[in-house]
Amino acid sequence: MIKISTVVGVAVAVGAAWTATPSLNAHHAFGAEFDPNRPVLLKGKVSRVEWVNPHAWIHLMVDKPDGTTEEWMVEGGTPNTLLRRGIDRNTLTPGTEVVVDGYQSKDRSNRANGRDVTLKDGRKLFMGSSGTGAPRDGRDPTEKSK
Numbered sequence: 001m002i003k004i005s006t007v008v009g010v011a012v013a014v015g016a017a018w019t020a021t022p023s024l025n026a027h028h029a030f031g032a033e034f035d036p037n038r039p040v041l042l043k044g045k046v047s048r049v050e051w052v053n054p055h056a057w058i059h060l061m062v063d064k065p066d067g068t069t070e071e072w073m074v075e076g077g078t079p080n081t082l083l084r085r086g087i088d089r090n091t092l093t094p095g096t097e098v099v100v101d102g103y104q105s106k107d108r109s110n111r112a113n114g115r116d117v118t119l120k121d122g123r124k125l126f127m128g129s130s131g132t133g134a135p136r137d138g139r140d141p142t143e144k145s146k
Protein backbone atom coordinates (compact mmCIF):
# COMPACT_ATOMS: atom_id res chain seq x y z
CA MET A 1 0.00 0.00 0.00
CA ILE A 2 1.35 3.42 -1.00
CA LYS A 3 1.19 6.10 1.64
CA ILE A 4 -0.36 9.45 0.73
CA SER A 5 2.74 11.19 2.06
CA THR A 6 4.86 9.27 -0.49
CA VAL A 7 2.59 10.32 -3.37
CA VAL A 8 2.62 13.93 -2.20
CA GLY A 9 6.41 13.85 -1.80
CA VAL A 10 6.89 12.52 -5.34
CA ALA A 11 4.49 15.12 -6.75
CA VAL A 12 6.36 17.93 -4.98
CA ALA A 13 9.73 16.59 -6.21
CA VAL A 14 8.49 16.36 -9.82
CA GLY A 15 7.02 19.85 -9.62
CA ALA A 16 10.24 21.26 -8.20
CA ALA A 17 12.32 19.58 -10.91
CA TRP A 18 9.98 20.90 -13.60
CA THR A 19 10.19 24.51 -12.40
CA ALA A 20 13.96 24.32 -11.86
CA THR A 21 14.56 23.09 -15.41
CA PRO A 22 15.55 25.85 -17.84
CA SER A 23 12.67 26.93 -20.00
CA LEU A 24 13.09 24.66 -22.97
CA ASN A 25 9.41 24.97 -23.69
CA ALA A 26 10.06 28.42 -25.13
CA HIS A 27 12.51 27.11 -27.71
CA HIS A 28 11.03 26.52 -31.12
CA ALA A 29 11.94 25.37 -34.57
CA PHE A 30 12.21 27.92 -37.38
CA GLY A 31 9.19 26.40 -39.16
CA ALA A 32 6.99 26.84 -36.10
CA GLU A 33 7.12 30.65 -36.26
CA PHE A 34 8.75 31.83 -39.49
CA ASP A 35 7.76 31.52 -43.13
CA PRO A 36 10.51 30.41 -45.54
CA ASN A 37 8.39 31.83 -48.38
CA ARG A 38 8.30 35.36 -46.89
CA PRO A 39 11.82 36.78 -47.19
CA VAL A 40 12.31 40.30 -45.80
CA LEU A 41 15.05 42.87 -46.23
CA LEU A 42 15.10 45.36 -43.36
CA LYS A 43 17.28 48.49 -43.26
CA GLY A 44 17.51 50.51 -40.09
CA LYS A 45 19.20 51.26 -36.80
CA VAL A 46 19.46 48.95 -33.85
CA SER A 47 17.36 50.28 -30.96
CA ARG A 48 18.25 47.52 -28.48
CA VAL A 49 19.52 43.95 -28.29
CA GLU A 50 18.24 41.20 -26.01
CA TRP A 51 21.13 38.84 -25.35
CA VAL A 52 18.94 36.08 -23.89
CA ASN A 53 18.37 32.35 -24.28
CA PRO A 54 17.10 30.55 -26.21
CA HIS A 55 17.47 33.22 -28.94
CA ALA A 56 19.04 36.66 -29.05
CA TRP A 57 16.77 39.42 -30.39
CA ILE A 58 17.70 42.59 -32.24
CA HIS A 59 15.16 45.41 -32.13
CA LEU A 60 15.44 47.49 -35.27
CA MET A 61 13.87 50.83 -36.21
CA VAL A 62 13.01 50.59 -39.92
CA ASP A 63 12.18 53.65 -42.02
CA LYS A 64 9.07 53.14 -44.14
CA PRO A 65 8.57 54.78 -47.56
CA ASP A 66 5.96 57.17 -46.09
CA GLY A 67 8.55 58.65 -43.70
CA THR A 68 7.33 56.88 -40.57
CA THR A 69 9.32 54.23 -38.71
CA GLU A 70 8.31 50.88 -37.34
CA GLU A 71 10.06 48.60 -34.91
CA TRP A 72 10.95 45.06 -35.93
CA MET A 73 12.13 42.24 -33.67
CA VAL A 74 14.73 40.07 -35.37
CA GLU A 75 15.56 36.68 -33.91
CA GLY A 76 19.10 35.34 -34.04
CA GLY A 77 20.72 32.18 -32.81
CA THR A 78 21.54 31.47 -29.19
CA PRO A 79 24.00 33.85 -27.51
CA ASN A 80 26.53 31.00 -27.30
CA THR A 81 26.22 30.27 -31.02
CA LEU A 82 26.59 33.95 -31.86
CA LEU A 83 29.71 34.20 -29.67
CA ARG A 84 31.26 31.28 -31.55
CA ARG A 85 30.54 33.16 -34.79
CA GLY A 86 32.37 36.23 -33.47
CA ILE A 87 29.29 38.25 -32.57
CA ASP A 88 29.12 39.64 -29.03
CA ARG A 89 27.19 42.28 -27.06
CA ASN A 90 29.35 45.05 -28.52
CA THR A 91 28.87 44.06 -32.18
CA LEU A 92 25.33 45.41 -32.47
CA THR A 93 24.82 48.35 -30.14
CA PRO A 94 21.97 50.88 -30.23
CA GLY A 95 22.39 53.22 -33.19
CA THR A 96 24.29 50.71 -35.34
CA GLU A 97 23.05 50.85 -38.94
CA VAL A 98 22.36 47.41 -40.35
CA VAL A 99 20.66 45.57 -43.17
CA VAL A 100 18.91 42.39 -42.08
CA ASP A 101 18.11 39.68 -44.60
CA GLY A 102 15.71 37.13 -43.16
CA TYR A 103 12.25 35.63 -43.08
CA GLN A 104 9.04 37.14 -41.67
CA SER A 105 6.94 35.52 -38.98
CA LYS A 106 3.98 33.41 -40.03
CA ASP A 107 1.60 35.74 -38.20
CA ARG A 108 2.85 38.67 -40.39
CA SER A 109 3.79 40.73 -37.33
CA ASN A 110 6.98 42.80 -37.31
CA ARG A 111 9.08 39.82 -36.30
CA ALA A 112 11.63 38.04 -38.43
CA ASN A 113 14.31 35.40 -38.23
CA GLY A 114 17.51 37.16 -39.26
CA ARG A 115 19.78 35.07 -41.44
CA ASP A 116 22.38 37.70 -42.40
CA VAL A 117 23.09 41.06 -40.82
CA THR A 118 25.25 43.39 -42.89
CA LEU A 119 27.03 46.22 -41.10
CA LYS A 120 27.65 49.66 -42.60
CA ASP A 121 31.32 48.74 -43.28
CA GLY A 122 30.17 45.79 -45.41
CA ARG A 123 30.87 43.01 -42.92
CA LYS A 124 28.24 40.29 -43.13
CA LEU A 125 27.35 38.28 -40.03
CA PHE A 126 25.38 35.03 -40.10
CA MET A 127 22.85 35.15 -37.27
CA GLY A 128 20.20 32.68 -38.33
CA SER A 129 18.95 29.50 -36.86
CA SER A 130 20.20 26.31 -38.41
CA GLY A 131 19.05 22.73 -38.22
CA THR A 132 15.62 23.81 -37.00
CA GLY A 133 13.69 23.82 -40.26
CA ALA A 134 15.27 27.04 -41.51
CA PRO A 135 15.73 27.16 -45.27
CA ARG A 136 18.88 25.51 -46.56
CA ASP A 137 19.85 28.62 -48.49
CA GLY A 138 23.61 28.24 -48.41
CA ARG A 139 24.09 31.07 -45.92
CA ASP A 140 24.65 28.84 -42.89
CA PRO A 141 28.39 28.15 -42.73
CA THR A 142 27.71 24.85 -40.94
CA GLU A 143 25.54 23.47 -43.76
CA LYS A 144 27.15 20.67 -45.68
CA SER A 145 26.83 20.96 -49.42
CA LYS A 146 25.34 18.00 -51.21
